[in-house]
Amino acid sequence: MLLFFKSSAIITTSPIFLSLSKITPPISLLHFSTMTSINLQSHCFAGNRIKAKIPKSNDLYSPNSALETLKSHLLGSTHDVLSPKFQVLPFRKGRPLTGFHGASQNWHLGWLSLGDCKGLLADSIVELKEESLVYLGSRSEEDSVYWAIDVSQDDTLVDELAKKFMSFVELRTLMVATDWSNSIAMADLAVAGHARALLEWHNISRFCGHCGSKTLPMEAGRRVQCTNELCNKRIYPRVDPVAIMLVIDRENERALLSRQSRYVPRMWSCLAGFIEPGESLEEAVRRETWEETGIEVGEVVYHSSQPWPVGPSSMPCQLMIGFFAFAKSLEINVDKTELEDARWHSKEEVKKALLVAEYEKAQKTAAAKVEQICKGIKASPNLSLDFNTESGELAPMFIPGPFAIAHHLISTWVFQGVPASASGGPHTHPSGSLSNL
Ligand SMILES: [Zn+2]
Structure with a gap:
């Protein structure tokens, strides 16, 4: 739902505020009239394109169909020509796998292909623990389905990925490091935010709040269900x-x-x-x-x-x-x-x-630190703190x-x-x- 529209600044919002949109005047998200103009298409962590339209159950890209195809690929030797491409984003203790583009001087998400998964995630997928795997969305125009997997239990993975100059980086650090004029990086941040929220929600939803029994993930991790047949409660992520x-x-x-x-x-x-x-x-x-x-x-x-x-x-x-x-x-x-x-x-x-100049400087400093982390150079454990301190010294x-x-x-x-x-x-x-x- 388009709520505010003014020249180059657009904010989208959820239908809950549809009725308010009639009575709220246009406000641009950010407009520096006498300084620098920064145009944001949406807030940081909003504007997630792969989540926008979840396909219905009879679709190749739907959560259940895609999960079945993924399982058959990972556990068997199926080579289904109709299969979409699978892209898997590993997380470790809430941190997404991240790489660094030397050319664009910015970070990117460490999506793994199915081939990478078979090699790198062998331990995690031996039994294909569905608790750790969640469907994030799809892009049929790119013939791709996107997943997040929690590999917090896999201690050997960090060294393997380091060889590819990838590392698990705090989402807050990526948030500060993201150039807000880079729409691709902003879109990646939205995907990573959604993925982290879902994986963390699974971590705190292992037991039914009604009867205390264990829950199991359903619909490719989009909800969980109580395993007690007398209860059978369906539990969905809520904000x-x-x-x-x-x-x-x-x-x-x-x-x-x-x-x-x-x-x-x-x-x-x-x-x-x-x-x-x-x-x-x-x-x-x-x-x-x-x-x-x-x-x-x-x-x-x-x-x-x-x-x-x-x-x-x-x-x-x-x-x-x-x-x-x-x-x-x-x-x-x-x-x-x-x-x-x-x-x-x-x-x-x-x-x-x-x-604005201070925010830009802080963003570049954080981006340089993400690069260091991806290249295996030890950096401060709390980069967002560095950012704030740095800004504070200047004003x-x-x-x-x-x-x-x-x-x-x-x-x-x-x-x-x-x-x-x-x-x-x-x-x-x-x-x-x-x-x-
Ligand atoms: Zn229950």
Whole structure:
């Protein structure tokens, strides 16, 4: 569903927000009017092309048909001429296999062909443990079906792959290292994010939550099912929605940014929190803001959403749902158990923390480190920390890079102002508002 469209910036979103699209004004994802213009087709981790259309069960590329063909190839000696090409992406402890293009100076996913799999993944596929194999999607125009496999138990694989200059790299590191103007790299990141989310979900879904029995993967890993015949529950991957909001003091042109103790020094970002049972999205925005900062919110306006597969492994399927939230009160009372600090920041102050050159430099630094890892040169175990520290040294404050929805909420406010339909003030209910729902 096309939600926002303005010149070169497009955001797609899920059907759940179809009704909101009628009342939300056009907002481009990112537009630096006086600086550098960066055009994103979608948020980082969104825009997954191979997942867009899952074929029906009678199709050669469908999950069940493709799994049967894959099994017969790996375990037998079938040479079916009608078989699509299989591409398999190994993961180890949540990290995708990654290689590095010398020419383009960027990373690529380490897809293995069926031939590679027979050689390199011999141990993993002797019994073809279906728990570790998931269907990711297909591209019939490329005659390909894509899979992810968890090879965390295979200790010999790392050395074998190192000979091919490939390594297992943290997804967060790849996220920082990705050139956001490179649509191919952004598409790869979306595929890797989906794959990681699914594999991690399988890791925490080994037992039925209803009766406690073991589960087994079904439909090529797209769901699991309880093995207790009396229960037989079908369990599907579901997302954990997180509301993320930029709270705005409209009258004084300020935004509320906060720090958590886990942030590196000088990094400030939006407030965020989980949606609780029994509340709407806009109620969650108001409750979280009140609990964490003591500020009352009136209007709540939807901006966009972003899959977030790089959170804690216990919550691999987070969806960040971004809002502008307009303050009705201004006095801050920080809940120190949740936040280290929260302050109002002027537009000028925030604009200085949005320097494109710094993000580009940080991206290149991270890309160089991915290259080192792929070539087997030891690097810092936490590259995202390096990125943030580096940016922090260059400015008195900084906000997360273009890979995060927080960046786009903040930059939209700085460079485009608040949505036009929300300009009626906190006590009115213009058509762009959710406050009267
Ligand atoms: Zn059960």
